[in-house]
Amino acid sequence: xKLRKRVSARTGVASLYLxxxxxxxxxxxxxxxxxxxxxxxxxxxxxKATLKAAEVLRARREVEVANGLAGIRVRKDTLLEPYFTxxxxxxxxxxxxxxxTLNAALGAWKAYGKPSWTLASVTPDTMxxxxxxxxxxxxxxxxxxxxxxxxxxxxxxxxKEGLIPSxxxxxxxRGAERPRPQEGIRSYLTMEEVRVLDATPCRMPLVxxxxxxxxxxxxxxxxIRALRWEDVEGRRLTIRMKKTGEVIMVPLSAxxxxxxxxxxxGPIFPxxxxxxxxxxxxxxxxxxxxxxxxxxxxxxxxxxxLALTYGADIYTVSKLLGHTTVSTTQIYAKVVDRKKEExxxxxxxx
Numbered sequence: 001x002k003l004r005k006r007v008s009a010r011t012g013v014a015s016l017y018l019x020x021x022x023x024x025x026x027x028x029x030x031x032x033x034x035x036x037x038x039x040x041x042x043x044x045x046x047x048k049a050t051l052k053a054a055e056v057l058r059a060r061r062e063v064e065v066a067n068g069l070a071g072i073r074v075r076k077d078t079l080l081e082p083y084f085t086x087x088x089x090x091x092x093x094x095x096x097x098x099x100x101t102l103n104a105a106l107g108a109w110k111a112y113g114k115p116s117w118t119l120a121s122v123t124p125d126t127m128x129x130x131x132x133x134x135x136x137x138x139x140x141x142x143x144x145x146x147x148x149x150x151x152x153x154x155x156x157x158x159x160k161e162g163l164i165p166s167x168x169x170x171x172x173x174r175g176a177e178r179p180r181p182q183e184g185i186r187s188y189l190t191m192e193e194v195r196v197l198d199a200t201p202c203r204m205p206l207v208x209x210x211x212x213x214x215x216x217x218x219x220x221x222x223x224i225r226a227l228r229w230e231d232v233e234g235r236r237l238t239i240r241m242k243k244t245g246e247v248i249m250v251p252l253s254a255x256x257x258x259x260x261x262x263x264x265x266g267p268i269f270p271x272x273x274x275x276x277x278x279x280x281x282x283x284x285x286x287x288x289x290x291x292x293x294x295x296x297x298x299x300x301x302x303x304x305x306l307a308l309t310y311g312a313d314i315y316t317v318s319k320l321l322g323h324t325t326v327s328t329t330q331i332y333a334k335v336v337d338r339k340k341e342e343x344x345x346x347x348x349x350x
Contacts, residue, residue: 012037105150145179200288214299216256
């Protein structure tokens with residue numbers, strides 16, 4: 001078993017990993033330890049300590065591998081497909097868009113993998129094969145990236161539970177091989193279009209109110225479905241987001257408060273099925289004369305774009321949306337910048 005490093009050509013930072021062979025199969029385990037460029041004393045001492053820690057991990061892992069080859073098992077290996085199925089039910093216990101995405105990723109993995117595969121048997125090469133399989137099926141790049149990230153999340157969960165020592169997807173996650181979604185223009189509504197929709201009758205007023213509430217809070221449909229009156233305190237609400245588990249506090253503007261129905265037992269917005277909501281939205285938007293493809297998630301994009309357009313800083317908007325990093329919110333800032341450029345270009349030539 002050898003301790004190796006992979007140096008980033010862009011930053012010069014070296015990522016440490018273990019390289020070894022079991023039964024003729026090459027395996028790699030990234031340690032999440034890094035050596036930084038620089039010859040000053042502080043950097044040298046830090047890198048020295050990092051190498052020492054990496055050697056300890058290498059020695060420990062060498063013992064674990066030796067025990068495994070000798071038939072001494074510290075823990076029973078886990079079949080991947082049942083664990084993936086459990087992950088879906090745990091992270092998306094109720095039916096919805098996110099659960100359907102997880103199930104679709106599970107289906108793609110089943111079409112690629114074998115029922116006998118265990119968590120520990122999957123290697124970075126296995127993950128490369130999964131990416132190739134998805135692309136060969138004609139899947140779009142964004143879907144490939146989404147499914148890959150979901151499978152990587154499954155392995156992250158297994159690492160946290162102590163079922164495997166490291167995530168086999170890390171090599172691709174940290175490198176240029178990782179599938180990345182193509183940046184697209186997200187559908188959003190202008191304030192004028194929101195006003196038009198507000199003034200247009202909808203055959204299901206509850207769907208209309210919930211959608212407009214999303215335009216003024218940025219909440220996903222899964223979170224709006226889960227809202228209870230006890231989550232609302234005065235002019236703000238506190239909620240644990242279904243997708244990320246993050247607890248966020250959202251101030252409620254007058255526009256948002258105006259969409260709340262009368263108090264009753266149960267959820268604030270007892271919405272119908274996703275299929276029904278899609279049909280209702282399509283009819284409502286068409287009757288309003290808004291020439292855009294609008295889904296319920298458009299409300300979240302609308303909130304972010306409006307907030308940035310009217311002067312909110314990107315960090316605040318990121319927190320309101322519950323994003324874990326500001327970079328996720330950056331796409332909306334680009335939309336606003338594009339709108340500014342279009343406005344400037346409307347000025348005629350001299």
